[in-house]
Amino acid sequence: MARVTRPDRQDRTDPMKEEILAHLRYSLGKDAEHAALYDWRMALSLSLRDRMVDSWYQSTKASYTGHKKRVYYLSMEFLIGRLIEDVAANIGLTDEARAAVTELGQDYDILVHDEPDAALGNGGLGRLAACFMDSLATLGIPAMGYGIRYEHGLFEQDFVEGQQIEKPETWLAQRHAWEFERPEVSYKIGFGGHVQHHEGKAKWHPHETVLATAFDTPVVGWQGRWGNTLRLWSARPQKEFDLASFNRGDYLAASRSEALARTICRVLYPDDTTESGKELRLKQEYFFTAASIHDLLRRFFIDHDDIRALPDAAAIQLNDTHPAIAGPELVRILVDIHGLEMAEAIELARRCLGYTNHTLLPEALERWPEWLLGRVLPRHLEIIRSIEDSQQSHHPDSPRILDHGNVNMGELAFIMAHKVNGVSALHTDLVKSTVFADLHRIHPNRIVNQTNGITPRRWLYECNPALSKLITREIGDAWPADLDQLSRLRDRSGDHGFLQEFMAAKRVNKERLSNWVQEHCGIAIDPDAMFDVQIKRIHEYKRQLMNILETIAFWNEIHANPNGNWTPRVKIFGGKAAPGYHVAKQIIRLINDVAGVLNNDPVTKDLLKIVYPPNYNVTMAEMLIPAADLSEQISTAGKEASGTGNMKFALNGALTIGTLDGANVEIRDHVGPENFFLFGLTAAEVTERRSHHGYARAAIEQSPRMQKVLAQIAEGRFSPEEPSRYHDLVGNLWDHDHFLVSCDFDTYFDMQRRADEAFTQTSSWAAMALNNTAGVGWFSSDRTIRGYARDIWNVGSAIDGELEQSA
Ligand code: KOT
Numbered sequence: 001m002a003r004v005t006r007p008d009r010q011d012r013t014d015p016m017k018e019e020i021l022a023h024l025r026y027s028l029g030k031d032a033e034h035a036a037l038y039d040w041r042m043a044l045s046l047s048l049r050d051r052m053v054d055s056w057y058q059s060t061k062a063s064y065t066g067h068k069k070r071v072y073y074l075s076m077e078f079l080i081g082r083l084i085e086d087v088a089a090n091i092g093l094t095d096e097a098r099a100a101v102t103e104l105g106q107d108y109d110i111l112v113h114d115e116p117d118a119a120l121g122n123g124g125l126g127r128l129a130a131c132f133m134d135s136l137a138t139l140g141i142p143a144m145g146y147g148i149r150y151e152h153g154l155f156e157q158d159f160v161e162g163q164q165i166e167k168p169e170t171w172l173a174q175r176h177a178w179e180f181e182r183p184e185v186s187y188k189i190g191f192g193g194h195v196q197h198h199e200g201k202a203k204w205h206p207h208e209t210v211l212a213t214a215f216d217t218p219v220v221g222w223q224g225r226w227g228n229t230l231r232l233w234s235a236r237p238q239k240e241f242d243l244a245s246f247n248r249g250d251y252l253a254a255s256r257s258e259a260l261a262r263t264i265c266r267v268l269y270p271d272d273t274t275e276s277g278k279e280l281r282l283k284q285e286y287f288f289t290a291a292s293i294h295d296l297l298r299r300f301f302i303d304h305d306d307i308r309a310l311p312d313a314a315a316i317q318l319n320d321t322h323p324a325i326a327g328p329e330l331v332r333i334l335v336d337i338h339g340l341e342m343a344e345a346i347e348l349a350r351r352c353l354g355y356t357n358h359t360l361l362p363e364a365l366e367r368w369p370e371w372l373l374g375r376v377l378p379r380h381l382e383i384i385r386s387i388e389d390s391q392q393s394h395h396p397d398s399p400r401i402l403d404h405g406n407v408n409m410g411e412l413a414f415i416m417a418h419k420v421n422g423v424s425a426l427h428t429d430l431v432k433s434t435v436f437a438d439l440h441r442i443h444p445n446r447i448v449n450q451t452n453g454i455t456p457r458r459w460l461y462e463c464n465p466a467l468s469k470l471i472t473r474e475i476g477d478a479w480p481a482d483l484d485q486l487s488r489l490r491d492r493s494g495d496h497g498f499l500q501e502f503m504a505a506k507r508v509n510k511e512r513l514s515n516w517v518q519e520h521c522g523i524a525i526d527p528d529a530m531f532d533v534q535i536k537r538i539h540e541y542k543r544q545l546m547n548i549l550e551t552i553a554f555w556n557e558i559h560a561n562p563n564g565n566w567t568p569r570v571k572i573f574g575g576k577a578a579p580g581y582h583v584a585k586q587i588i589r590l591i592n593d594v595a596g597v598l599n600n601d602p603v604t605k606d607l608l609k610i611v612y613p614p615n616y617n618v619t620m621a622e623m624l625i626p627a628a629d630l631s632e633q634i635s636t637a638g639k640e641a642s643g644t645g646n647m648k649f650a651l652n653g654a655l656t657i658g659t660l661d662g663a664n665v666e667i668r669d670h671v672g673p674e675n676f677f678l679f680g681l682t683a684a685e686v687t688e689r690r691s692h693h694g695y696a697r698a699a700i701e702q703s704p705r706m707q708k709v710l711a712q713i714a715e716g717r718f719s720p721e722e723p724s725r726y727h728d729l730v731g732n733l734w735d736h737d738h739f740l741v742s743c744d745f746d747t748y749f750d751m752q753r754r755a756d757e758a759f760t761q762t763s764s765w766a767a768m769a770l771n772n773t774a775g776v777g778w779f780s781s782d783r784t785i786r787g788y789a790r791d792i793w794n795v796g797s798a799i800d801g802e803l804e805q806s807a
Pocket of ligand 1: 124128272274275321358359364365452642643644
């Protein structure tokens with residue numbers, strides 16, 4: 001079908017200024033004289049939203065009339081962050097918006113920074129979903145993202161005496177500028193109750209119901225050519241108050257739906273890569289999944305009448321197992337409502353469903369007690385038994401979904417999906433050889449790889465204007481939609497003048513960050529020092545502990561030779577710990593305690609600083625990443641499924657110090673091994689080493705450097721008021737060290753010194769940094785989405801030619 005043309009609205013001559021003033025007056029009820037910051041920010045946002053609407057509307061219409069197959073991306077998390085700059089950039093209005101706001105006497109940057117950071121996600125999985133929405137729209141693939149409109153996103157982190165405390169996040173305290181409420185799009189979602197079987201037919205009678213109501217946010221891609229919808233569900237009581245129950249004197253029943261509706265979307269579970277196992281979480285999962293399935297079926301029946309055509313119209317992607325109940329729910333509707341035979345229903349559902357696995361960590365694999373799932377979703381448990389029977393009848397040696405009183409959601413998702421994908425080449429290999437080895441043997445063509453990607457619009461164009469302008473000057477302005485073009489910059493890695501400009505852009509970002517750190521953390525840092533950044537959730541497998549131990553070792557080294565030729569460093573940390581994850585919280589406290597000592601040490605303070613600003617989020621990432629020289633990607637090999645921060649840093653010209661884990665492996669291949677600081681055991685070596693009894697003690701005994709650091713911590717060098725504070729942390733390293741910090745410590749330390757040395761060679765460092773930017777075009781999420789479209793969804797673009805680039 002023809003390309004969507006620029007809608008009339010965008011050709012209007014109305015200057016943006018007038019639109020902002022009109023919104024101030026008619027949407028916010030203020031005039032310029034009395035408007036507060038909030039009013040200005042809302043008026044700007046609403047004006048930008050207006051400019052998206054026509055393109056969005058035309059896209060929706062075009063995908064209906066074109067009978068295009070649609071993608072439905074089901075995700076418990078969408079970590080979208082702020083939108084003003086993102087929307088303005090995508091529709092090409094950044095300069096116009098800034099000029100209009102400035103003319104109105106307001107500070108554009110202050111308005112931009114007033115927007116809450118929508119943190120409807122924990123980390124990688126949620127941010128990936130947000131990048132995918134951007135790429136789906138950019139590529140013109142008709143798609144809908146489905147999730148939950150949490151009232152409170154991820155908690156806000158603060159440090160009190162170095163310890164993490166959690167405060168509720170309140171992004172919805174003010175109106176959300178970008179969404180449209182759709183009260184008419186509501187579905188009844190049931191829970192509990194019983195199943196009635198009559199003449200071979202089943203009917204579920206839920207005990208309680210809530211209404212799922214849609215809130216739509218338009219997602220318009222690069223240059224506004226196509227718009228999709230992010231539809232987030234909110235819960236409402238089915239009836240404000242059940243009058244019949246009330247009149248019967250059953251006060252509790254009368255308000256049950258109200259109570260459930262109020263709790264179900266109240267808060268995002270703050271556990272990243274751990275499974276919470278809470279009943280409310282199961283209800284959240286079913287709530288948004290069922291609403292989404294109802295919604296996509298309603299859309300399907302607008303222009304189809306045979307349900308058997310569903311796989312030609314809908315590709316449903318499960319972002320990990322959280323929406324895995326989609327399989328049984330779809331089967332339930334096909335069998336109980338549309339009267340299909342169970343076997344046919346299972347097969348039909350499978351042809352629609354794809355499942356992405358994001359982790360191999362055993363503690364993250366979802367398992368629901370059978371009794372709990374049966375109590376909340378009795379009909380679904382029956383259907384899961386039928387799915388199990390059908391699988392066992394075809395493959396008697398198949399792993400079980402129902403096992404030791406649990407429902408394994410991974411096995412369920414695998415069995416109900418026609419394709420299962422890992423998120424990096426290494427991860428996919430491990431999915432095949434470990435968690436799903438038996439299922440892979442039975443279904444050898446089901447597992448495929450789709451290495452993650454990131455949107456270059458947010459993660460270069462918007463967050464790094466200095467570098468973006470330089471790149472555009474060199475290679476033109478097509479790169480944000482065709483990131484492979486960055487490879488043309490490789491030619492410039494011998495051009496001294498260009499390398500200087502490249503590093504000048506880095507310098508601008510480092511100065512900006514230095515000022516921010518001074519203002520917000522009260523720490524003076526030197527933009528000439530190497531900025532070494534580790535930002536991600538705090539987890540033992542990500543090994544922030546190894547980073548801080550290495551920092552102490554470096555500090556010791558400087559002390560031993562204070563006049564040595566040391567390369568100054570700023571160690572920057574950012575990240576939250578799950579509130580119940582004690583060890584991660586201890587690691588946070590240790591980093592802060594060590595910072596307190598090192599930052600005030602007169603001998604080293606000009607050579608080594610630690611900065612750990614609280615409340616790391618998408619907005620903070622947008623400032624830290626462009627300013628980084630060194631990117632810490634140091635997880636225990638085999639544990640990080642992919643990582644996506646690693647891609648963002650390399651794209652912005654940081655070098656990686658990292659292990660052969662997740663997508664690091666592929667990043668190193670793309671940027672060239674000479675432009676990457678590799679260290680550490682491989683995934684196979686990790687497995688092998690773990691089989692040796694006492695491997696940690698043996699490794700520490702061979703490393704005087706590490707022994708010294710552990711002794712200092714254990715003696716209370718960093719916690720003199722409570723010397724025993726870190727005894728458990730240190731004891732665990734000697735005796736267990738499940739994530740092999742001890743085994744990789746020395747090679748990590750040595751590689752850091754190699755990085756120090758390389759950083760002093762400014763022009764070769766610049767060439768290496770440039771080769772990182774030039775080498776990672778492949779990690780655009782546009783490439784990833786093309787891969788899903790081709791290998792999993794079998795969908796095309798509604799914009800001519802858009803999917804034809806090499807995937
Ligand atoms: C959380 C709970 C259960 C199952 C998986 C998760 C999960 C995995 N949350 N985030 N991840 C990360 O997903 C990213 C996107 O694929 C990866 O890059 C990263 O390695 C995962 O840890």
